[in-house]
Amino acid sequence: MPDFTSSFINNEPGSEKELENSINAIKVFGEAGITLVRQRFEGDTFPHLTTKYRSIQRGGMIARGESLGFTKETFPHPSVEEHEALWQRFCDA
Known part of the structure; x- marks a missing residue:
């Protein structure tokens, strides 16, 4: 999964593209039969x-x-x- 960066976390302009990328990645994983993915956020660990x-x-x-x-x-x-x-x-x- 593509990580959400601090730009997304801080709701900076243009960061909504990261959400689109994540949604598209989940769709691809689902089509491939992968039923579990982990979305990473910068600073979440x-x-x-x-x-x-x-x-x-x-x-x-x-x-x-x-x-x-x-x-x-x-x-x-x-x-x-x-x-x-x-x-x-x-x-x-």
């Missing part, structure tokens, strides 16, 4: 806030781990208002 590590599971299986507690650096977090604005644009889409 916060991978820089976690520290990745190898998580050793029961029986020795190794899995991917992510921890907020292991992260010692401080990074800016979105405000409640910024999060709500992103969610509103998500709902608009």
Whole structure:
């Protein structure tokens, strides 16, 4: 799926083209028999806030781990208002 950029999230002029591109992509996926897609929005995940590590599971299986507690650096977090604005644009889409 094509990502929605900050232009769409901020409702900038011309950004409605991103919505058209997403709609067209969903149509193509549907025609191809793909029943599940994920629409990405710039800023909808916060991978820089976690520290990745190898998580050793029961029986020795190794899995991917992510921890907020292991992260010692401080990074800016979105405000409640910024999060709500992103969610509103998500709902608009």
